[in-house]
Amino acid sequence: MGEPTRLTSPDRVVFEGAGYTKQDVVEYYRAVADWMLPELARRPLSLVRCPDGAAGQCFFQKHYAESLGDDVRSIDLMQKSGVEPYLYVDDIEGVTDLVQMNALEFHPWGSRIEDPERPDRLVFDLDPGEGTGWPDVLRGARDVRDRLRKLGLENFVRLSGGKGVHVVVPIAPGPSWDDARAFSDAFANHMAVQAPARYVATMSKAKRPGKIFIDWLRNARGATSVASWSLRARQGGPVAVPIRWEELGRVDGPAAFDLRAARRRAARMRKDPWEGFETLAQTLPVIG
Missing domain, CATH: 3.90.920.10 (DNA primase, PRIM domain)
Structure with a gap:
């Protein structure tokens, strides 16, 4: 040091x-x-x-x-x-x-320096398109949660401090980045095919109005996602804050916590809202 x-x-x-x-x-x-x-x-x-x-x-x-x-x-x-x-x-x-x-x-x-080629988490970023409101984001996040749980994957939620929320899935290191990318691609596209009026799984901005972009592209080698508790370089000093799923309906948006409010939350916490995250050794299923 x-x-x-x-x-x-x-x-x-x-x-x-x-x-x-x-x-x-x-x-x-x-x-x-x-x-x-x-x-x-x-x-x-x-x-x-x-x-x-x-x-x-x-x-x-x-x-x-x-x-x-x-x-x-x-x-x-x-x-x-x-x-x-x-x-x-x-x-x-x-x-x-x-x-x-x-x-x-x-x-x-999404991997550690000890084994950078083996990811240990996936992130699905729900990015609302124009004309999509916070209630739509809440509904979408819970839909992603429930679909992942049906596949046997417990997951956690984070307010992005920007426009949407992140659903984060801890996995046991073992899959390659190609495996992680393939699973994430298949999962997001499966949702978009099943509910095309609500979701899109491609980056095309022309397809996003009125829909939520399920951004799975962060699950590729070299791609990143903002850390929990990180400030965002946006007006007001918002923070990406991890919360419990039970809290999601009680916040008024993805930038509900600024620097001061996030610091107060951290000081009051006695238990991690993502308790159990680090010990979950989940394996990626096959999406049929």
Whole structure:
């Protein structure tokens, strides 16, 4: 572990309107670290960095650089262009280093650095198209939940902090990325075929109005999904918050928690809303 990060420009406002500063961001991540790190640590990461705050120009970064900080780690991963250095963190000090470098969002792989070619979770992102409301998203999320359960897969729900919700499925490492992608593709397309007026499983924006896009494409090698407890680089400082299925109908939207509200929730929690997630050793079924 390197020396504790010295935060530069701690009073700089990162989320205009809400008034949250860079110091607020660091203190938030330290406050939720115990809940966030199990999903974040020791996984290849992509970041959303916003040097001019959430309202400015932001960019994704997935490659390691020494300038990111002493507690940010590097892992070499094979890509089509050859071996490339990706980044990951072990602990909250690494997260703090990345916030110092203006990282706001954290998007981990669905696999760990110890076995990056074997995913241990799947994510289905329910992205509502134009003309689709929050009640439609709730209905869709519960439909995904129930269909997965019929296949023997327990699953968990997260408010995305953006437009929709994520349904997350823990699996035992073993399937390849190709296996994970094939299952996710078949599952989402099966839903779209059975309920074409409600769902679409392709990225085509022309097909999305009035429907929910079941985004299964995050379940591919190198694709990522935002981590639970991660801030989103959006107005107001919303957070991607894991909740219990029983809570879903009591929230008013996917960005129901901002930085302050998410921090309060984390402080009050005595039990993980995703209790049991890490110990579920589920196997992927075959979709006939």
